[in-house]
Amino acid sequence: MSKGLPKRSEDYSLWYNELVKKAGLAENSAVRGCMVIKPYGYAIWEKMQRVLDDMFKATGHSNAYFPLFVPKSLFEAEEQNAEGFAKECAVVTHYRLQNDPDKPGKLRVDPNAKLEEELIVRPTSEAIIWSTYKGWIQSYRDLPLLINQWANVVRWEMRTRLFLRTAEFLWQEGHTAHATAKEAVEETERMLHVYADFAENFLALPVVRGKKTPNERFAGALDTYCIEGLMQDGKALQAGTSHFLGQNFAQAFDVKYATKEGGLEYVWGTSWGVSTRLMGALVMAHSDDEGLVLPPKLAPIQVVIVPIYKGEEQLAQISEKVLALKKQLEAKGISVKFDDRDTERPGFKFAEWELKGVPVRIAIGGRDLENGTAEVARRDTKEKTSQQFDDLVNLVPALLDEIQANIYQRAFDFREANTTKVDSYDEFKRLLDEKPGFILAHWDGTPETEERIKEETKATIRCIALDTPEEEGVDMVTGQPSKRRVYFARAY
Amino acid sequence: MSKGLPKRSEDYSLWYNELVKKAGLAENSAVRGCMVIKPYGYAIWEKMQRVLDDMFKATGHSNAYFPLFVPKSLFEAEEQNAEGFAKECAVVTHYRLQNDPDKPGKLRVDPNAKLEEELIVRPTSEAIIWSTYKGWIQSYRDLPLLINQWANVVRWEMRTRLFLRTAEFLWQEGHTAHATAKEAVEETERMLHVYADFAENFLALPVVRGKKTPNERFAGALDTYCIEGLMQDGKALQAGTSHFLGQNFAQAFDVKYATKEGGLEYVWGTSWGVSTRLMGALVMAHSDDEGLVLPPKLAPIQVVIVPIYKGEEQLAQISEKVLALKKQLEAKGISVKFDDRDTERPGFKFAEWELKGVPVRIAIGGRDLENGTAEVARRDTKEKTSQQFDDLVNLVPALLDEIQANIYQRAFDFREANTTKVDSYDEFKRLLDEKPGFILAHWDGTPETEERIKEETKATIRCIALDTPEEEGVDMVTGQPSKRRVYFARAY
Numbered sequence: 001m002s003k004g005l006p007k008r009s010e011d012y013s014l015w016y017n018e019l020v021k022k023a024g025l026a027e028n029s030a031v032r033g034c035m036v037i038k039p040y041g042y043a044i045w046e047k048m049q050r051v052l053d054d055m056f057k058a059t060g061h062s063n064a065y066f067p068l069f070v071p072k073s074l075f076e077a078e079e080q081n082a083e084g085f086a087k088e089c090a091v092v093t094h095y096r097l098q099n100d101p102d103k104p105g106k107l108r109v110d111p112n113a114k115l116e117e118e119l120i121v122r123p124t125s126e127a128i129i130w131s132t133y134k135g136w137i138q139s140y141r142d143l144p145l146l147i148n149q150w151a152n153v154v155r156w157e158m159r160t161r162l163f164l165r166t167a168e169f170l171w172q173e174g175h176t177a178h179a180t181a182k183e184a185v186e187e188t189e190r191m192l193h194v195y196a197d198f199a200e201n202f203l204a205l206p207v208v209r210g211k212k213t214p215n216e217r218f219a220g221a222l223d224t225y226c227i228e229g230l231m232q233d234g235k236a237l238q239a240g241t242s243h244f245l246g247q248n249f250a251q252a253f254d255v256k257y258a259t260k261e262g263g264l265e266y267v268w269g270t271s272w273g274v275s276t277r278l279m280g281a282l283v284m285a286h287s288d289d290e291g292l293v294l295p296p297k298l299a300p301i302q303v304v305i306v307p308i309y310k311g312e313e314q315l316a317q318i319s320e321k322v323l324a325l326k327k328q329l330e331a332k333g334i335s336v337k338f339d340d341r342d343t344e345r346p347g348f349k350f351a352e353w354e355l356k357g358v359p360v361r362i363a364i365g366g367r368d369l370e371n372g373t374a375e376v377a378r379r380d381t382k383e384k385t386s387q388q389f390d391d392l393v394n395l396v397p398a399l400l401d402e403i404q405a406n407i408y409q410r411a412f413d414f415r416e417a418n419t420t421k422v423d424s425y426d427e428f429k430r431l432l433d434e435k436p437g438f439i440l441a442h443w444d445g446t447p448e449t450e451e452r453i454k455e456e457t458k459a460t461i462r463c464i465a466l467d468t469p470e471e472e473g474v475d476m477v478t479g480q481p482s483k484r485r486v487y488f489a490r491a492y
Numbered sequence: 493m494s495k496g497l498p499k500r501s502e503d504y505s506l507w508y509n510e511l512v513k514k515a516g517l518a519e520n521s522a523v524r525g526c527m528v529i530k531p532y533g534y535a536i537w538e539k540m541q542r543v544l545d546d547m548f549k550a551t552g553h554s555n556a557y558f559p560l561f562v563p564k565s566l567f568e569a570e571e572q573n574a575e576g577f578a579k580e581c582a583v584v585t586h587y588r589l590q591n592d593p594d595k596p597g598k599l600r601v602d603p604n605a606k607l608e609e610e611l612i613v614r615p616t617s618e619a620i621i622w623s624t625y626k627g628w629i630q631s632y633r634d635l636p637l638l639i640n641q642w643a644n645v646v647r648w649e650m651r652t653r654l655f656l657r658t659a660e661f662l663w664q665e666g667h668t669a670h671a672t673a674k675e676a677v678e679e680t681e682r683m684l685h686v687y688a689d690f691a692e693n694f695l696a697l698p699v700v701r702g703k704k705t706p707n708e709r710f711a712g713a714l715d716t717y718c719i720e721g722l723m724q725d726g727k728a729l730q731a732g733t734s735h736f737l738g739q740n741f742a743q744a745f746d747v748k749y750a751t752k753e754g755g756l757e758y759v760w761g762t763s764w765g766v767s768t769r770l771m772g773a774l775v776m777a778h779s780d781d782e783g784l785v786l787p788p789k790l791a792p793i794q795v796v797i798v799p800i801y802k803g804e805e806q807l808a809q810i811s812e813k814v815l816a817l818k819k820q821l822e823a824k825g826i827s828v829k830f831d832d833r834d835t836e837r838p839g840f841k842f843a844e845w846e847l848k849g850v851p852v853r854i855a856i857g858g859r860d861l862e863n864g865t866a867e868v869a870r871r872d873t874k875e876k877t878s879q880q881f882d883d884l885v886n887l888v889p890a891l892l893d894e895i896q897a898n899i900y901q902r903a904f905d906f907r908e909a910n911t912t913k914v915d916s917y918d919e920f921k922r923l924l925d926e927k928p929g930f931i932l933a934h935w936d937g938t939p940e941t942e943e944r945i946k947e948e949t950k951a952t953i954r955c956i957a958l959d960t961p962e963e964e965g966v967d968m969v970t971g972q973p974s975k976r977r978v979y980f981a982r983a984y
């Protein structure tokens with residue numbers, strides 16, 4: 001097959017877009033800014049969902065489902081949150097269509113079916129959920145309330161990109177309520193670490209764990225934590241956020257609980273989410289000019305086996321051996337595809353599975369049959385070796401683990417090589433253009449300086465990392481004192 | 493705990509509504525006609541999803557995701573479908589809010605952010621999906637295309653009921669494309685049988701498999717198949733539908749394929765779906781005046797263990813034995829809850845787990861400790877027996893199977909007892925009021941007669957069952973000849 005993929009080095013952005021489409025992950029739809037997630041892409045998303053869902057349940061959360069629509073009066077109750085999202089809200093104003101009297105066979109909105117109160121298509125669900133929590137929380141016995149929702153949300157974006165920024169996207173949103181601020185902060189941090197573990201152990205993406213600056217906080221939160229990964233073009237990507245909401249939503253929706261001591265207090269809230277944006281991170285972090293490079297733990301197909309044969313008889317011989325191996329590997333929980341299509345040549349198949357990022361490819365031909373061997377190719381290093389066929393059942397699981405580890409290590413080394421401490425603004429600007437990546441620089445802590453840097457360089461403070469040591473320094477722009485370096489980068 | 497449930501015999505409808513709320517399945521939301529699915533209800537829905545999803549994959553389908561919104565011009569392309577849903581469409585007309593100049597702190601729809609073309613919130617996804625399929629299908633090699641989507645949909649209903657009829661609901665919708673009419677019909681029937689198997693083997697609900705009359709077909713389909721269950725009040729509930737779409741959508745969206753022989757033909761389509769309505773069927777089919785009766789295969793908690801103890805020491809002794817048993821049962825794939833709350837008394841716990849429909853309850857007290865016994869209570873029959881504690885690990889799995897089978901059998905016997913052959917219209921009307929259920933009667937095949945019966949009795953033709961034998965007869969209303977009986981009932 002002819003892939004026709006642009007090279008990363010020539011046009012990273014076009015490479016990404018074409019790869020997402022050609023590998024069968026997603027495509028643009030007839031609806032402005034909304035994507036279609038194609039079966040292969042959705043299969044990866046399902047694997048992510050399953051892993052994350054298990055992690056949420058292991059940390060005590062239950063799933064529930066809340067309405068898609070938020071009445072305007074509820075939406076605007078928490079003012080900061082409402083203002084933060086107001087500019088990107090899709091609004092339902094009518095509930096009926098009728099035949100268009102002027103255009104036979106066409107429909108128009110029925111002017112008599114106007115809603116008394118407009119409905120906002122949820123851009124996030126704090127408002128509808130906290131209005132519900134008011135009925136669920138009376139006493140300390142009802143706390144903590146630990147709920148997660150898998151849902152679609154809509155944020156009307158003017159400039160969209162497949163997975164990274166779309167008008168509709170899929171996500172999960174956790175919404176919890178606690179008796180004390182301390183417990184809510186612990187929850188906020190717990191879920192940040194769940195996200196970081198997921199990113200590192202499944203996406204194979206090393207992430208910086210940190211806090212956002214006040215400027216970059218979620219609208220309505222007292223603190224926003226995030227994980228930030230570095231993509232191959234040196235731009236950062238926020239892969240998950242976890243918010244400490246304080247009592248903001250409890251106050252807006254009057255959610256109080258009777259304490260053990262007989263008092264009545266507002267509860268403390270958190271919310272946290274990851275979305276189909278993770279699909280974009282997955283592609284951008286690891287893939288190459290030949291196509292996707294999927295970490296084995298998220299690959300819908302972990303092993304593909306391609307027969308190279310002359311005639312039906314040889315195919316039958318190969319098939320017999322392959323199907324036995326397939327069964328053995330599947331018994332170990334490995335997903336295996338035997339690509340015995342007779343409509344395509346092996347070279348075409350090789351290229352197709354490379355494009356789709358299958359971690360391990362096994363090819364077996366006539367000579368292999370004689371010698372009891374097979375050719376094993378790794379997607380990550382493109383290394384090929386000849387192996388004893390009988391060894392494969394043990395070798396393949398170990399190889400998948402090795403590939404998972406190698407992909408992570410490669411991304412980790414890349415990030416290390418592209419994280420630079422900088423003390424002068426000139427150097428900062430030079431690096432952003434010449435060697436983009438994370439820049440660790442001192443910042444005076446003011447929104448003014450942050451804003452200035454953003455305007456002048458398009459770099460933003462990605463986060464104040466949780467593990468950055470205290471260090472005396474001065475802001476590279478203003479010369480004001482600073483106590484620690486923060487992570488800067490241009491970002492998706 | 494005080495359940496305060498109405499009795500089925502006194503007010504079935506109120507009983508249903510209160511049970512759904514009190515058992516923690518769902519509740520009404522602040523959004524007209526939209527429900528909140530609560531954690532316990534969602535946990536059951538998740539079990540349904542998992543089973544159905546496995547069945548869809550086993551029959552060759554892949555999941556994907558298509559946009560929530562359908563541009564009006566696409567929506568109206570297949571005219572029958574569009575007209576069928578036009579009266580219940582939520583319509584997005586604007587994409588931004590702004591501060592309301594007249595009301596500080598409030599928002600209003602930004603009049604300058606009106607969409608050029610209105611977006612319909614999907615009531616079903618044929619239009620957006622077939623407009624996508626046009627790009628996916630070129631040749632016979634692309635067929636069959638077997639896709640499923642898990643999604644939320646919106647149908648603006650004036651009179652809503654939790655799970656049974658809500659403005660927003662969750663469902664899956666399969667959308668497939670085939671080279672021939674024969675293959676598409678086979679697919680339509682295959683999925684009907686998947687639904688029927690699911691209903692009978694998991695929901696424990698016997699269903700009639702049949703075809704809808706032309707009047708009751710899905711808008712845009714050539715044929716609609718359905719499964720129909722009988723609820724305890726003698727009303728029928730349609731639990732799933734599968735549609736043969738012919739070439740209607742292929743023509744509306746110009747989806748053609750190159751045949752092997754070099755021709756160009758429209759493809760043939762199907763669609764099929766089940767929704768959170770199944771939750772309503774589950775409740776209505778089996779539950780009683782004490783609460784839910786869940787089939788073990790769909791119960792989030794299959795076994796609850798309640799300690800009856802005096803003092804910490806006795807609790808510790810009981811806990812040790814119980815936790816060992818719990819581990820053994822969990823190793824067999826059984827979900828077990830040990831309810832050792834010290835804030836509630838055993839009687840309260842018994843009532844609560846009864847309300848929640850947990851199939852098996854085990855109680856263990858001081859005397860049991862001495863005797864090596866435990867009390868085992870079945871939710872379905874309310875039978876209690878004393879058992880040797882050491883036998884439980886083998887007894888419980890068998891008991892769960894027995895309960896599953898018994899719940900099905902009970903529903904089956906109920907349906908048999910409430911399915912009546914009727915030959916006179918007077919008898920038909922009398923039965924509907926005095927002994928509601930399925931009525932097998934002859935029908936002359938005309939929409940006029942069907943419509944008249946519906947208007948006069950509120951009973952509809954639920955389906956023409958696939959397994960009804962041919963039988964000469966006359967329509968009970970018109971005296972016109974009929975070749976087979978059809979299923980009538982009042983329905984949800």
Ligand SMILES: [Zn+2]
Pocket residue numbers: 208209210211212225226227228462463464
């Ligand atoms: Zn960060």
Ligand SMILES: [Zn+2]
Pocket residue numbers: 700701702703704717718719720954955956
């Ligand atoms: Zn039917």
